[in-house]
Amino acid sequence: MSMTDQTNITDQEIKDTFKRDGYVVVKDIIADHDLEPIRDHIKTKVDEYACEQYAEGNISSLYETESFVRRYAVICEELSTSPRGWMGNTYGREFYDLYNLPSVLHVLGIIHGPEISNIGGPALRTKLPGSIITSFPWHQDSQYIDQSTIGKKERHTEDLQMVTVWVPLVEATVENGCCWVIPGSHHWGLLDGARDQDNNVRMEKDVETRGNPVPIPLKPGGALFMSNLCVHTSKLNTTNGCRWSIDFRYFPTSDRSDLIPKQKQAAEFVRDKVRRGGREPLVVLTSGHKPTWEEWDTANRKLQLASRG
Numbered sequence: 001m002s003m004t005d006q007t008n009i010t011d012q013e014i015k016d017t018f019k020r021d022g023y024v025v026v027k028d029i030i031a032d033h034d035l036e037p038i039r040d041h042i043k044t045k046v047d048e049y050a051c052e053q054y055a056e057g058n059i060s061s062l063y064e065t066e067s068f069v070r071r072y073a074v075i076c077e078e079l080s081t082s083p084r085g086w087m088g089n090t091y092g093r094e095f096y097d098l099y100n101l102p103s104v105l106h107v108l109g110i111i112h113g114p115e116i117s118n119i120g121g122p123a124l125r126t127k128l129p130g131s132i133i134t135s136f137p138w139h140q141d142s143q144y145i146d147q148s149t150i151g152k153k154e155r156h157t158e159d160l161q162m163v164t165v166w167v168p169l170v171e172a173t174v175e176n177g178c179c180w181v182i183p184g185s186h187h188w189g190l191l192d193g194a195r196d197q198d199n200n201v202r203m204e205k206d207v208e209t210r211g212n213p214v215p216i217p218l219k220p221g222g223a224l225f226m227s228n229l230c231v232h233t234s235k236l237n238t239t240n241g242c243r244w245s246i247d248f249r250y251f252p253t254s255d256r257s258d259l260i261p262k263q264k265q266a267a268e269f270v271r272d273k274v275r276r277g278g279r280e281p282l283v284v285l286t287s288g289h290k291p292t293w294e295e296w297d298t299a300n301r302k303l304q305l306a307s308r309g
């Protein structure tokens with residue numbers, strides 16, 4: 001299949017752009033009905049949260065008539081809270097389906113090759129109005145994957161190609177805090193940086209003056225595919241609504257035949273870290289057996305049971 005018809009970018013352009021810039025934006029790649037189950041998941045969680053807070057007398061209204069973009073923001077405003085992470089166990093059939101969307105796998109096949117797995121859990125994000133903690137400082141995703149301890153620098157995945165797929169659930173604009181990237185920065189290698197007390201990674205060098213940052217405003221339906229070494233950030237949301245998005249990651253399955261020993265070791269590091277976190281990496285592209293939802297669900301439940309001892 002060629003992507004040209006739907007997205008106005010050819011397979012060759014996808015390949016060349018990703019190689020040159022360390023990221024590629026593909027518009028109109030995900031149908032709205034494929035995003036709706038994720039939005040429904042969020043709506044359910046926000047509703048549960050509103051009911052809980054209302055029952056405890058912490059908020060004066062359930063804010064049921066507020067829009068998708070506004071409801072959680074209004075609740076958080078009244079609670080005077082602005083959390084870094086977003087509540088909710090982001091796991092279920094709707095996420096399995098998203099990781100396996102044929103159009104997304106098609107692009108991944110072009111830039112990443114065969115035999116890849118999803119890391120098993122997404123980052124479902126809201127950037128609340130004025131939230132500093134979710135205005136993520138410049139970083140490379142490898143830094144988050146590799147460095148689990150505050151202040152400690154670890155290097156595991158510098159030589160492993162991983163791909164982040166960043167997908168807006170509402171229109172992402174400069175005003176509400178879309179992603180920014182530095183084209184070509186994936187050629188800089190894994191840069192020094194460490195997690196700070198707030199859990200966000202801080203880099204040691206001033207990357208803004210080393211490259212030319214560009215914003216990536218994106219409408220729902222589009223996706224930003226980024227290398228794990230692409231330097232990126234997202235800035236302050238200056239609107240009064242939530243910027244909802246989801247991002248999920250892929251890495252080579254550790255038994256892929258073209259991996260050199262240090263890449264295999266890095267793939268095993270990622271696989272084991274994911275498993276310790278209670279998720280089974282999901283093989284999405286393979287010439288072998290591809291797990292069904294039921295098989296993946298069973299594997300995840302077993303891991304969860306084992307971790308409870």
Ligand SMILES: O=C(O)CCC(=O)C(=O)O
Nearest residue numbers: 125136141233234245247
């Ligand atoms: O969604 C955002 O605001 C930032 C996302 C990001 O930095 C990432 O996916 O690594």
